[in-house]
Amino acid sequence: MDSFLTSRIVTDILNGLTNGAIYGLVALSLVLVWRATRVLNFAQGAMPMFATYLGMGLLSYHWPYWVCVGVCLVAAFAIGGVTERVLVRPLYGKPEINPIVVMVGYLIILEAFAAAIWSTTPRSLPAPFSPIDWRLAGQPVGLSPFSLFEVVTALVVMGAIVTLFRFTRLGLQLRASALAPEVSRLLGVRVGRMLTLGWMLSTAVGAVTAILVASNFFTGLTPQLMDGIFAFGFIAAAVGGLDSPVGAVTSGIALGVILQFVGDYLNSNAIILVALVILIVSLMVRPSGLLTRSAARRV
Amino acid sequence: MSAVARHGAVALGAFVVSVALAVSLAPRASDTVAAVVVAVVAAAAGFVGSLPAVRVGHPALARAMLTVVLVDAMVFATTFLSVPTDFNLATGAAMAIALLGLSFLTGASGQISIGNGAFMGVGAFATAIWANHHATTPIVVVLLISVAVGALFGLLLGLPATRLRGPYLAGMTLAFAVAFPAILSSFSSWTGGDSGLQLPNTVTPPHWLVGLFHAGTPTLTTDTLWLTDIIMVATGVAFFFMANLFASRTGRAMRLVRDNDVAAELVGVNLPRTRVIAFVISAAYAALGGALWTLLNNSVSPATYGFALSITILAVIVIGGIGTISGALIGGVVYAYSTSVIAWFVARTGLNPQGNLASQLNGIIFGALLIVTMMFSPLGIAGTIRHLRRRRALARERG
Incomplete structure (x- = not known):
């Protein structure tokens, strides 16, 4: 039995689930913004990165870990809200490449500012739980307290978002503003506020992700922290469908597991290649995502 | 002044200026010859391209002539610039x-x-x-x-x-x-x-x-x-x-x-x-x-x-x-x-x-x-x- 639990396949699945949880969270944050405002946010990695620097920087002033995490989340809420109001709102109704370009500019500027203020040297973050694998009969099982924490966090965040959207009045208003802004406005929903809230939520989900990535991936916190992760997160979101939160997280986790096997049985360079092929094939088969109902395009 | 005459005058002016520049700047006789060739090509292409009949009737030809003038001018310019400047220009052009x-x-x-x-x-x-x-x-x-x-x-x-x-x-x-x-x-x-x-x-x-x-x-x-x-x-x-x-x-x-x-x-x-x-x-x-x-x-x-x-x-x-x-x-x-x-x-x-x-x-x-x-x-x-x-x-x- 323990030979099965420590076997290569089980270890790969467990490691894959951990990575997949991260991809799923990034995908989820992309979906939140996409649903609210029809913008694919290319700064979705950089905004939380900045919030993480702001919050976790307080660790060097001996603030308690969880207080720093709280500051990160508050900073993320603020950054998300201000970004939507200042940068995104003027672009509604413009050609769809305009917000893409603006968000790429925002990505460049955030990474440059982060590097100018905090330098490009990686800054190691303490993990709140041990990142060393549990062992069974002397063999690592591919699961550590920290990676379990990651998976649980991803599931909790996803559950919270789904609960918010499905079962609360606020969630109903959020969905209504995204689907039918005019009607919602007539019915008294503050649509503008809802769109801002969508961006704030998305950046907060991103901040959770960025903290996990910076403490786990042996990279530490760097300005370019989220570039690669963003690509995987986008692939997960596009495969699952940019409109579906559950689809995004599901395909993120599936992608994590598949790519873990690719990295283990082929080589590490093949990971992103296979991810790219998955993206291209799935977009050709179903441009609106594998896990969504297809909808007629609005003309 | 008719349009043809005006464009002719522009082309001639460009030609005279380029030759004068070439003669004063070029360190060697062979460079001067090259510069004069360049100037003649530029002036001729500019003249043909700016003819109203060509511009209206054959826009592709006019564009070709404009391209010849620009490339010609750049080639001419690079002859007199320093190696790092040339390199920089070429990087930008690519x-x-x-x-x-x-x-x-x-x-x-x-x-x-x-x-x-x-x-x-x-x-x-x-x-x-x-x-x-x-x-x-x-x-x-x-x-x-x-x-x-x-x-x-x-x-x-x-x-x-x-x-x-x-x-x-x-x-x-x-x-x-x-x-x-x-x-x-x-x-x-x-x-x-x-x-x-x-x-x-x-x-x-x-x-x-x-x-x-x-x-x-x-x-x-x-x-x-x-x-x-x-x-x-x-x-x-x-x-x-x-x-x-x-x-x-x-x-x-x-x-x-x-x-x-x-x-x-x-x-x-x-x-x-x-x-x-x-x-x-x-x-x-x-x-x-x-x-x-x-x-x-x-x-x-x-x-x-x-x-x-x-x-x-x-x-x-x-x-x-x-x-x-x-x-x-x-x-x-x-x-x-x-x-x-x-x-x-x-x-x-x-x-x-x-x-x-x-x-x-x-x-x-x-x-x-x-x-x-x-x-x-x-x-x-x-x-x-x-x-x-x-x-x-x-x-x-x-x-």
């Missing part, structure tokens, strides 16, 4: 070709790519790999092969584009840009891994030309100059083709796809085909730019073609004017001189040049310009110039 591809993609089909740095890399490595296996192939053939390889990659990635709309395609090209270094590493026996490739021999001018034009000048100068001139000619050809394409029936169909794809489909434009063609052309142009960079540097390194290059390309073309032809030229100039302008600025303000802020100034300025441009003048510098000229023309009409 970049302008890549920018033109991206500008076309957006201007003609409303799509956007964040992966054109990787397509430049495809062309750059195709050139280096081919040159290492077949050292004797003429440059023109090597360049054409690289363009073809770039187009092939464009086709592979562009196929999903038949069914995709803007954001998805942008995300997919971003994933390609992020994946490109891993692609290079996967085929390290071909691409040389992290250290990249050297070209087996430098591109040198043919002997008869060396004797005719640059007798006795040091090899490095002649080689850089020769490459610069090749790149100027390539840039001219690339811009000429693009100007014609923009004005052609295909170009009009593409602009309709950009402005209203439903209407385009109604009048019989094949949407998927048009989108893929635009994407393939954009990739081919990027590949040509990268191939020319490889020739110019005589080597290629994977570090050049990372994600950063892709977003720099996007930034530069947006600042120059995405969707316009002149915007690509302006973007090329911006790219060629941004580093030295920022260095000058750092020196003026007394920032520590090795400090964090100075080393990130490039990103901060480009990022800010990108946002400001899209917010206030989405057609960039080229669009602003066009707007100002139109307003002046309107004011003149009103008197």
Whole structure:
């Protein structure tokens, strides 16, 4: 039995689930913004990165870990809200490449500012739980307290978002503003506020992700922290469908597991290649995502 | 004065000025001869191109003549500039070709790519790999092969584009840009891994030309100059083709796809085909730019073609004017001189040049310009110039 639990396949699945949880969270944050405002946010990695620097920087002033995490989340809420109001709102109704370009500019500027203020040297973050694998009969099982924490966090965040959207009045208003802004406005929903809230939520989900990535991936916190992760997160979101939160997280986790096997049985360079092929094939088969109902395009 | 006489006078004036410049600047008699030849060509082409009958009746011929004048003037200028300046100009000109591809993609089909740095890399490595296996192939053939390889990659990635709309395609090209270094590493026996490739021999001018034009000048100068001139000619050809394409029936169909794809489909434009063609052309142009960079540097390194290059390309073309032809030229100039302008600025303000802020100034300025441009003048510098000229023309009409 323990030979099965420590076997290569089980270890790969467990490691894959951990990575997949991260991809799923990034995908989820992309979906939140996409649903609210029809913008694919290319700064979705950089905004939380900045919030993480702001919050976790307080660790060097001996603030308690969880207080720093709280500051990160508050900073993320603020950054998300201000970004939507200042940068995104003027672009509604413009050609769809305009917000893409603006968000790429925002990505460049955030990474440059982060590097100018905090330098490009990686800054190691303490993990709140041990990142060393549990062992069974002397063999690592591919699961550590920290990676379990990651998976649980991803599931909790996803559950919270789904609960918010499905079962609360606020969630109903959020969905209504995204689907039918005019009607919602007539019915008294503050649509503008809802769109801002969508961006704030998305950046907060991103901040959770960025903290996990910076403490786990042996990279530490760097300005370019989220570039690669963003690509995987986008692939997960596009495969699952940019409109579906559950689809995004599901395909993120599936992608994590598949790519873990690719990295283990082929080589590490093949990971992103296979991810790219998955993206291209799935977009050709179903441009609106594998896990969504297809909808007629609005003309 | 009739229009013909006026254009004739302009051409004659340009001719006299160029000859005078040539005689006063050229250090050797052979250079003077070359300069006079250049001036005659420029004046003649300018005269033919500006004839009203040609401009109205044969717009393609007029564009060809304009291209000849510009390339001719650049070749003439590079003869008198220093080697580093030539190198800088050539770098910017090759970049302008890549920018033109991206500008076309957006201007003609409303799509956007964040992966054109990787397509430049495809062309750059195709050139280096081919040159290492077949050292004797003429440059023109090597360049054409690289363009073809770039187009092939464009086709592979562009196929999903038949069914995709803007954001998805942008995300997919971003994933390609992020994946490109891993692609290079996967085929390290071909691409040389992290250290990249050297070209087996430098591109040198043919002997008869060396004797005719640059007798006795040091090899490095002649080689850089020769490459610069090749790149100027390539840039001219690339811009000429693009100007014609923009004005052609295909170009009009593409602009309709950009402005209203439903209407385009109604009048019989094949949407998927048009989108893929635009994407393939954009990739081919990027590949040509990268191939020319490889020739110019005589080597290629994977570090050049990372994600950063892709977003720099996007930034530069947006600042120059995405969707316009002149915007690509302006973007090329911006790219060629941004580093030295920022260095000058750092020196003026007394920032520590090795400090964090100075080393990130490039990103901060480009990022800010990108946002400001899209917010206030989405057609960039080229669009602003066009707007100002139109307003002046309107004011003149009103008197």
